Amino acid sequence: MKITISVSKLLGEARRGGEMERVVILVGTETGTAEDVAGEMAEALEGAGVGVEVVDMEDVGPGVFGGGRAVIVCTATHGDGELPENSVGLYEQLVEERPDLGGVAFAVCGLGDSAYPDFCAAGRIWSRTLGELGAEEVIRRYEIDGWPEEEDVEGAREWAGRAVERFRELVRGRG
Numbered sequence: 816m817k818i819t820i821s822v823s824k825l826l827g828e829a830r831r832g833g834e835m836e837r838v839v840i841l842v843g844t845e846t847g848t849a850e851d852v853a854g855e856m857a858e859a860l861e862g863a864g865v866g867v868e869v870v871d872m873e874d875v876g877p878g879v880f881g882g883g884r885a886v887i888v889c890t891a892t893h894g895d896g897e898l899p900e901n902s903v904g905l906y907e908q909l910v911e912e913r914p915d916l917g918g919v920a921f922a923v924c925g926l927g928d929s930a931y932p933d934f935c936a937a938g939r940i941w942s943r944t945l946g947e948l949g950a951e952e953v954i955r956r957y958e959i960d961g962w963p964e965e966e967d968v969e970g971a972r973e974w975a976g977r978a979v980e981r982f983r984e985l986v987r988g989r990g
C-alpha cells in the first residue's frame with residue numbers, strides 16, 4: 816500500500832500550550848479505499864491548520880498511541896467481519912501487551928458494506944478495544960456503507976473536523 820505521510824509545519828507532539836497539534840490517522844485497508852478516505856480527512860484537517868500523519872497500521876506498533884496522542888482509526892472490514900490484514904499485527908500486539916492508553920483520545924471511521932452480515936465490524940472492534948485499554952472515544956463512529964460517494968467523503972471530512980474539535984476540548988479540559 817502506498818503510504819502518505821504529511822506532517823504539518825507545527826512541530827511537537829500531540830499537544831503543546833493547551834492545543835492539540837497533531838493527529839495520527841491509522842489506516843486499516845486491503846484495497847486502498849480506507850486509505851483514500853484517510854487522505855481526504857487529512858487534507859481537510861490540514862486545510863484547517865491541523866498537523867496530520869496518515870499511517871499504515873502495518874508500519875507501527877502500540878507506541879503509536881504514546882504521549883497522549885489524538886488518533887483517528889480509519890478502517891475497512893474484511894473477511895467475515897474481520898480486521899483488514901494490514902491491521903492484524905498492531906491489534907494483536909495491543910491485545911497481548913495491553914498498554915494503558917489513558918490520555919489517548921480517539922475517533923473511528925469505519926468503511927464496510929451492509930450487504931455483509933457484520934457491517935463495519937472492524938470499526939466496532941477498534942472502538943471496544945481502545946476503550947477497554949483506557950482511551951477515550953470522543954465522537955460517535957462515522958460509517959460509510961459501500962463505495963464512498965461524494966457525500967460520504969464530504970461527510971468524513973466534516974466528521975474529522977468535529978473529532979478534532981472534541982480532541983481540543985478534551986485537551987483544554989485537562990488544562
Ligand SMILES: Cc1cc2nc3c(=O)[nH]c(=O)nc-3n(C[C@H](O)[C@H](O)[C@H](O)COP(=O)(O)O)c2cc1C
Pocket residue numbers: 843844845846847848849850891892893894895896897899926927928929931932933934935936961962
Ligand atoms: C472479501 C470481502 C469481505 C468483506 N467483508 C465485509 C464485512 O464483513 N463487513 C463489512 O461491513 N464490509 C465488508 N466488506 C466491504 C469492505 O469493507 C468495503 O468494500 C471497504 O470499502 C473496503 O475498503 P478497503 O479498500 O480499504 O479495503 C468486505 C469486502 C470484501 C472484498
